Amino acid sequence: MLKKCIVVIFDGLGDRPISELNNKTPLEAAVTPHLDYMAANGESGLMYSLGRGVRPGSDVSHMEIFGYPISKYYTGRGPIEVAGIGIKHQEGDVAFRGNVGTVDEDWNIVDRRAGRIKDVRPFAEALDGMTINGVEFIVKAGTAHRIGLIMRGHGKKISSSVSDADPHDAGLPLHEVVPTDDTPEAKFTAEVLNKFMKRSYDILKDHPLNIERRNNGELEGNFILLRGPGQFPSMPSFKEKYHMKVCCIAGGGLYRGIGSFLGMDIIDLPGTTALADTDVDIKFRTAVEKLSDYDFVFVHVKGTDSMGEDGNYIGKRDFITKIDKAAKHFLDIPEETLVVFTADHSTPCELKAHSADPVPVMFYAKSSLRVDDVTQFSERAAAKGGLGVIEGKDLMPQIENLLGKLHLIGA
Secondary structure (H helix, E strand, O other): OOOEEEEEEEOOEEOOOEHHHOOEOHHHHOOOHHHHHHHHOEEEEEEEOOOOOOOOOHHHHHHHHOOOOHHHHOOOOHHHHHHHOOOOOOOOOEEEEEEEEEEOOOOEEEEOOOOOOOEOHHHHHHHOOOEEOOEEEEEEEOOEOEEEEEEEOOOOOOOOOEOOOOOOOOOOEOOOOOEOOOOHHHHHHHHHHHHHHHHHHHHHHOOHHHHHHHHOOOOOOOEEEEEEEEEOOOOOOHHHHHOOOEEEEOOOHHHHHHHHHOOOEEOOOOOOOOOOOOOHHHHHHHHHHHHHOOOEEEEEEOHHHHHHHOOOHHHHHHHHHHHHHHHHHHHHOOOOEEEEEEOOOEOOOOOOOOEOOOEEEEEEOOOOOOOOOOOOOOHHHHOOOOOEEEEHHHHHHHHHHHOOOOOOOOO
């Protein structure tokens, strides 16, 4: 009987046929003997993470896949991002994700990532602890140019019903933050945020690191581009919801954030960069090893999405081949283990963006599965599989079913 589960999510895996690859997708064109073996001894299907005709983001896709309806639990990406970089929240906090970017003297965006600056910890430390009108700002650096921020009211009521300050494109003026509802809390929050932006700019433009960057001809990190406001919802942890001890193996801040947001233990590994150079082998090997301590292991692999957004179909094909070499570790799973391979969304190279195309999903175990006739792990092959077409919200119930954890409905 199956008792434990590993879920591997390949970010942006799905794609469309590409003429330069003989009208194959990067997944179809990759060399994937291990994944194909598991497909031939497993059960496959297609999955729309948010439903047909919906173009999904990574954050909401993962929440639906893990059984947390976004209509109930998603308040914005900010809380997920700050969870991923280790900021501890309190009830009533409002969280934002953001970039350290470059603006000119008129606050027009020059570069949203300050020349892809590698480390913004000095800037975060300069702003952390600022208090405006009784509201405290807790600021912490993420990966590279990314930053997380929490507003803490200390008795003052604040709201996540405010607009983004980030216009999302270079050459545009920064947005003034405005309330998105008519409550006093939203109006107060917007006023405080606008004061924070002004004070932050005054601090950062003369920061020693920016003086050094100017002298070196580098773009300054002189502004915090905030977006994705949200408040932390009251919700059960993954362990409380499914009665399974769970961990997360991911390199990207968002995905570590999702794991932390859902109460998963975060496993730190060397060489997991969330880029194409990430050590996939250590991720997969560790996932199998962690079955001795955990009932459920979530593994995230980011590089497929990055290649799709770059339009790099050769790189995406070759990265999938790299994934398959590491997938050999799943051939030696214990008899009681289920492994699920899928994606959160498609990122077609021709679009260089997320799409509403469905993604393949494949269940593999050494027993207990109704093995179908599919012999390849790919988009078109999966369409013929025994799982049929499912939605993201269906994945955890199917896993619970195979693990014998579903409650009986009726007599």
